[in-house]
Amino acid sequence: MxxxxxxxxxxxxxxxxxxxxxxxxxxxxxxxxxxxxxxxxxxxxxxxxxxxxxxxxxEDLVLHRFADHETDAADVVRGRRPDQGPLSALREAFVRGLAEHEPVTGLCDAPAVVAVFRLVTGTPALVARLAEFTGAGEAALAAALAEAGVPAPDAGLAAAQITAIRRTLAEANMAAVAAGVPARERLPEARATAERAFTMLSSGVGFA
Structure with missing residues (x-):
């Protein structure tokens, strides 16, 4: 059976x-x-x-690849090490994703992935639908942060900031790769920018 x-x-x-x-x-x-x-x-x-x-x-015919990663941030928070804070885990996971050229970080120059990036960013209906998935992911992250002990409304506010930073980083990488910059060449700048962004988040959200 x-x-x-x-x-x-x-x-x-x-x-x-x-x-x-x-x-x-x-x-x-x-x-x-x-x-x-x-x-x-x-x-x-x-x-x-x-x-x-x-x-x-x-739209889901294209964006299911993004939807499959909708709860990634929440999963990272829930799966973090016992001695690790939520933001530290998210930072570590994003930087690791850059090094592994995961499409969700925007730093993947595989031709098929770049073609989909261009299709999505050049199609208003896909951009709008992607925003829905992003919103759902933000809600899932807020729930995971609340489970981790972040009080309301801080969990929701932090989730919004973290989601915005992750999206901004991915979009910048995606734009560079779509413009022809090899992912390996982009990696040092992408990593440095991500580290700086998460340092700013750490100062702003008040937890590590």
Whole structure:
């Protein structure tokens, strides 16, 4: 039974990935607004009903990659070492992500990732939808900070600041990479800027 459930889950993941890949290929070729959901379904060889079962909104065909990281910051806070403060854990995780060129930090110059960066930043509907995911991630982080003992309303205020800093850092890296700066070349500046930003946060939010 477990093997059957595992096989079913893997099949769902493959279907989800295939639909998204077909959509992104079409969007990159002709533009997000010029491609309809029905066309994506045909390209992925699924019905529209199946497509919407995996992706409730057209924007999610692209942004599910970002949505999958929606609770990353909250997960870092909850998974930190016993002797480590929330902000210290977030700082460490972000800097490590830069070194590993994780797409969520904006410092990834893999051609496919850069193409998606450009697609997202150049499409108002995708920018608006991404803001929704960012807001949900901020709420999750606020909850994790509250669990860590940060009192209200400080948890919410701190989450807003941390989310804004992470977004600003990622967008700056994304812009540099999209302009043709190799990720490895950008890394020292990206790391120094991140360290400076988190130092400012530490002074402002009042906890380490």
């Amino acid at each position: 477990n093997d059957e459930l595992g096989l079913r889950e893997r099949k769902k993941l493959r279907t989800r990935a295939a639909i998204s890949a077909a959509a992104i290929e079409l969007f990159l070729e002709r533009g997000f607004d010029a491609v309809g959901v029905a066309e994506v379904a045909r390209a992925a060889e699924v019905s529209k009903r199946t497509l919407f079962a995996y992706f409730p909104a057209k």
